[in-house]
Amino acid sequence: MAVPKTAALPLGDAPTRGWRFHSRAGRCWQPGRCGSRRVRRLEGLSGSCMPGAADGSGGRGEPKRRTRQGATAIKSRNHRRQGEERPMSTQKVALVTGAGSGVGRAVALALAEAGYDVALSGRRPEPLQAxxxxxxxxxxxxxxQPTDIGDEASVAELFRRLEETFGRLDVLFNNAGIGAPPVELDELPVATWKAVVDTNLTGAFLCTQGAFRLMKKQQPRGGRIINNGSISAHVPRPFSAPYTATKHAITGLTRSTSLDGRAHDIACGQVDIGNAATDMTVRMQAGVPQPDGSTRPEPTMDAKHVADAVVYMASLPLDANVQFMTVMATKMPFIGRG
Structure with a gap:
């Protein structure tokens, strides 16, 4: 919050980010952690940091200004020196899986626009770096952080790096997913089935587990998990058993996570997406199998619309939750499908 130079600064109204406070006696409430070379007073009663508080000013500070509240706020350009304890972060952090392209990329960029620092995971390093x-x-x-989302050790390393870098996690968007070639059910290789399950379902579970562990212990506690469901969580496309089964299972994971997270201030919701324009939906322009046996092109929508929906879900306070949301191309053949 902006504070005029002439305004009195009640303790309850003080800006919190990057500021340190001093008592009437002039003693730092966080001695040894200010690191301030320059004291900026807002009608403060007391002096600068006590001598030896590593403020680099020898306790001189700037000319005193009095206030009825008797508090002085100081802002440091470099308030944390090497080896000091990391102060509690108020900057919000999001993790997006499958962030190198498509919906994941759009959501990651939209969250950054909304003010989040963002951790990115995916299979290919180059798109993630871009x-x-x-x-x-x-x-x-x-x-x-390149990650094999279906591998427990790889996901553990992802969360280790995330905590080391940012210190907390406020939003997890479980987005990573793959499909399978459209073949008859009895011709589907078991290896293909397992690959889809490992990525779409096990990967979402492992990331949810990692998020739970961090969100439960961080301060402020809690956070939000948003799962990418798909309209296939409602009704299937022809020849899509692995994908459809995992997306129905994601709905169960969403419900269980939402229930189990209540005690820890962890909210969980799901966005079911239909025909967002990505690399996965390029084939729709040439036509995809329909329930009546025909093959027809299908309309798509800009992935940015999905990103806007996810940012809205993420923006809610933790005492409110979008449990399920469907975002789809308006004219796609979904309603009445099957």
């Missing part, structure tokens, strides 16, 4: 560079160009921090 998205990270775009986020940093917006003035936000980014972490690009």
């Amino acid at each position: 998205v990270a560079a775009a986020i940093e160009a917006k003035g936000r921090r980014a972490l690009a």
Whole structure:
């Protein structure tokens, strides 16, 4: 919050980010952690940091200004020196899986626009680095971490790096997913089935588990998990058993996560997406199988519309939740499908 130079500064109204407060006696409430070279007073009663508080000013500060509240706020350009304890962060952090392209990329960029620092995971390093560079160009921090989302050790390393870099997690968008070739059910290789399940379902579970562990212990506690469901969580497309089964299972994971997260201030919702224009939906222009046996092209929508919906879900306070949301191309053959 902006504070005029002449305004009195009640303790309850003080800006919190990057400020340190001093008592009437002039003693720092966080001694040894100010690191301030320059004291900026807002009608403060007391002096600068006590001598030896590593403020680099020898306790001189700037000329005193009095206030009835008797508090002085100081702002440091470099308030944390090497080796000091990391102060509690108020900057919000999001993790997006499958962030290198498509919906994941659109959501990651939209969250950065909304003020989040963003951790990115995906299979290919190059697209992740490109998205990270775009986020940093917006003035936000980014972490690009190539991850095998279906591998427990790889996901554990993702969350280790995330906590090491940002210290907390406010929003997880479980987005990573793959499909399978449209073949008859009895011709589907078991290896293909397992690959889809490992990525779409096990990957979402492992990331949810990692998010739970961090969100439960961080301060402020809690956070939000948003799962990418798909309209296939409602009704299937022809020859899509692995994808459809995992998306129905994601709905169950969403419900269980929402229930189990209540005690820890962890909210969970699901966005079911229909025909967002991505690399996965390019084939729709040439035509895809329909329930009546025909093959027809289908309309798509800009993935930015999905990103806007996810940012809205993420923006809610933790005492409110969008449990399920469907965002789809208006004219796609979904209603009445099957």
